Amino acid sequence: MFLMISFDTIQEAHDRIRPYIHRTAVLTNQTINERAGAEIFFKCENFQKIGAFKARGGLNAVLQVVQHKEGKAITTHSSGNHAQAVAFAARQVGMPAYIVMPRTAPKVKKDAVLGYGADVIECEPTLEAREAGVREVIERTGAVLVHPFDDDRVIAGQATAAKELIEDAGIERMFDVIMAPVGGGGLLSGTALTTHYLSPKTRIVAGEPEGAADAILSFRSGRVEKAPYINTIADGLMTSLSERTLAIIRAHVADILTVSDAEISAAMKLVWERMKIIIEPSSAVPLAAVLKHKEQFAGQKVGIILTGGNVDLGKLPF
Amino acid sequence: MFLMISFDTIQEAHDRIRPYIHRTAVLTNQTINERAGAEIFFKCENFQKIGAFKARGGLNAVLQVVQHKEGKAITTHSSGNHAQAVAFAARQVGMPAYIVMPRTAPKVKKDAVLGYGADVIECEPTLEAREAGVREVIERTGAVLVHPFDDDRVIAGQATAAKELIEDAGIERMFDVIMAPVGGGGLLSGTALTTHYLSPKTRIVAGEPEGAADAILSFRSGRVEKAPYINTIADGLMTSLSERTLAIIRAHVADILTVSDAEISAAMKLVWERMKIIIEPSSAVPLAAVLKHKEQFAGQKVGIILTGGNVDLGKLPF
Incomplete structure (x- = not known):
């Protein structure tokens, strides 16, 4: 069940939404690579329409509602x-x-x-x-409901970010690891499916805040679990998985690493200061996980999806 | 006098520094274009090595010190x-x-x-x-002195930013206006020379903070003047022109527009929020001038050099 999103479905989603979205840049930064001891490729969805990757899934769903005259x-x-x-x-x-x-x-x-x-x-x-x-x-x-993540069309839309990352990185050998943060799991499951289809040897690793650590529990138990507590600056990652996203994640994700708010904030500040780009706290979670567990990524090629850049400039965590 | 920087000199500077610098992106933003009523192309020197265009002039001078065994x-x-x-x-x-x-x-x-x-x-x-x-x-x-702006080699290096902007904008007709902020005038005079050589019909307009308004006085009087007072968040623009930069600016710049710190801060915030990139206050001065004098730029193609992204995140003006 729930594994019916084929590569063709992702390709069709990409063709469908392409006229409406930005093909966002893939950036690298020498200082961050030195700091991490790895070669990191950042897919900059903070530059996406509405300032976040969510434009992809929303468009793929809404365009199909129109196409199929559902409402x-x-x-x-x-x-x-x-x-x-x-x-x-x-x-x-x-x-x-x-x-x-x-x-x-x-x-x-x-x-x-x-x-x-x-x-x-x-x-x-x-x-x-x-x-x-x-x-x-x-x-x-x-009206027709477009759920934030528990919807194959939304997942297929989010899956197109990793597709562009893989197509645009311009590297000879494939990524050793591709990473995304996990909240409800729409981006993570889409990323996992794309990576599984295009680069089956690449490890898919998620980052999750300690203050919303439901996915790591669900990943281990195989059931949708609640977080022990919810308190994190990564405000985009507070939701729990659904049966659908959990099934895809269990099938294709290698590991979930948790990080504290202090680690998220430090990684976010590093990106702001060194890359001169604005990312929201949720976006910094995978980099925080790399910096916390350097030994797992040493010398590897790592793709990270920077999910968005919508922050309240009056309430920065640093 | 002081007009001996030929286009060949700028081309040689570009060839000399190219292995060491980033060819930075030229970005556009739909919301800012709508807000300004103009089509703005931002040359993102905040993504340059050391986080600012100054890497260009410094490299061009230092590489020639080595080449000519000056010290x-x-x-x-x-x-x-x-x-x-x-x-x-x-x-x-x-x-x-x-x-x-x-x-x-x-x-x-x-x-x-x-x-x-x-x-x-x-x-x-x-x-x-x-x-x-x-x-x-x-x-x-x-040791050999490399002056921040009163040096033909530094000016020729800074001139390469506008060269890339013109080469990379990908527009059919040429810019109506190219803008840079003015402090000591190294970037502005380099930008003016490049634009004069490559696109002689393009107007060159500078932005200057009201709290360091020496260039506008010098531009009018023809003598190097002091600012009436120095107090601005655009901390990169506090210096006065030199005879050398004033001569080039008088020859090729059409106008200098001044803006208040509140206008600089608002323009800076607009870029951060909408473009999701970090620029320092000095970088926001030309956009602030466009937003203040919309009638002068209505419907035009405007190139702006975003000079740098080195800000103290603990001391933001908003």
């Missing part, structure tokens, strides 16, 4: 980048979007969603209230 | 990016460098210079003390 509006619940991704994608196809957001979400994020012409429906900041909000929207408008 | 060591005085540029360039050729720095310079900047293997000589934070420090170094070591 005349889109809905989702999210307080983060997925909300913007769905609002952005709906705007590209001229479809109304109804985004259920917790009333505690930062104004800047609500404004960004409104800026793409979507409706924002506020709700209490609980998963139950968010899901109830979406159900209400669906009953009222007939 | 066995290099010296300069600087508290900013030029100090790192000279230290970096000297290291590339295996030559000792003696950098005179005011004792008030931030520790992080001294550490960066030391990190390139240069000697740091501390002095009082006055121009007299800095120049005396350099004279002492020259007497003691026979």
Whole structure:
């Protein structure tokens, strides 16, 4: 079950979304390589439309809703980048979007969603209230739900980031390791599938915050587990896996490494200072894991997906 | 006088430094274009070696000191990016460098210079003390001075940034305007010469902070003037022009526009938030001028040199 996303499906997703997305740069940095003792290739999804890789999955899903005439509006619940991704994608196809957001979400994020012409429906900041909000929207408008990660179309869209990384790195031998952070697992499972198809000998390793360490437990037990506690600056990674993403991750991911907020913050600062690019805390999690476990990556070619660059400049962790 | 830097000289400088520098990206941003009402091409020298365009001029001078066997060591005085540029360039050729720095310079900047293997000589934070420090170094070591801007070799090196911008923009018709910030005028005069040779119809416009507004006075009077007062977040732009840079600027620059620190800070924040790249305050001065004087740039193709990305993340202006 849940392993039906073929390489053709990922290729089709890429062809479908290509007119709407940036083919983001793959950057390297000599100082960071020296610091890590490895050769790291950063796929810069912080430069992606809406400032994060989520534009890929949102577009792939919304474009198929249109293609298959599944409905005349889109809905989702999210307080983060997925909300913007769905609002952005709906705007590209001229479809109304109804985004259920917790009333505690930062104004800047609500404004960004409104800026793409979507409706924002506020709700209490609980998963139950968010899901109830979406159900209400669906009953009222007939909108189609685009889930942030528990959706093959979203996963196939996110899978295109690793595809570009592999195609564009310009290296002779293949990556030894490809890394992504893990929250709900949409990016990680997509990355794992692409890497499995294009470079089966490459190890797929995830980074996870200690303060949202559900995936490592689920990965070990084989069941979807809750995190022991949720408290991390990597605010994009607080969600748990679904059965779907867990199945793909168990099939293709070699390891999950956890890092503390201090390690995430230090890695984020290193990227800002040395690469002169802005990444959000979630993006820094894989690099933090490399710097923490240098012995596992010594001399290797490592691809890392920098997931996004949407930070509140007034609330930096350093 | 002072107009002897031919296009061949700039081409030779480019060939000379090319193995040591990055050919930095030229980036565009849809939101900023909409905000400005113009089509802006940013030459990202914040991604350059040492984090700033100054690597170009420093290398071009130091490589010629070696080529012409002028001396066995290099010296300069600087508290900013030029100090790192000279230290970096000297290291590339295996030559000792003696950098005179005011004792008030931030520790992080001294550490960066030391990190390139240069000697740091501390002095009082006055121009007299800095120049005396350099004279002492020259007497003691026979080092050759590489001035931050009053040097044809430095100007020819800085001129290569605009050359790459023009070569790489990938536009059919030429830029209407090319812009750079102005401090001592090394970058601006180099940019003006390159643009004059490669695209004589393009207007060259400089941005200058109100809190270091010497260049606009000198540009008008034809004499090297002092700024009425010095107080700006654009800490790379506090120096005055020299006779040499003023002559080139008077010959080829169309206008100098001044902006306040609030306008610089807002433009800097816009670039950080929308482009997800880190630029220092000095880099934001030309964009601030475009946003302040939209009517002068409406519908035009504008090239802007983003000069560097060396900021203290603990002291942001927003």
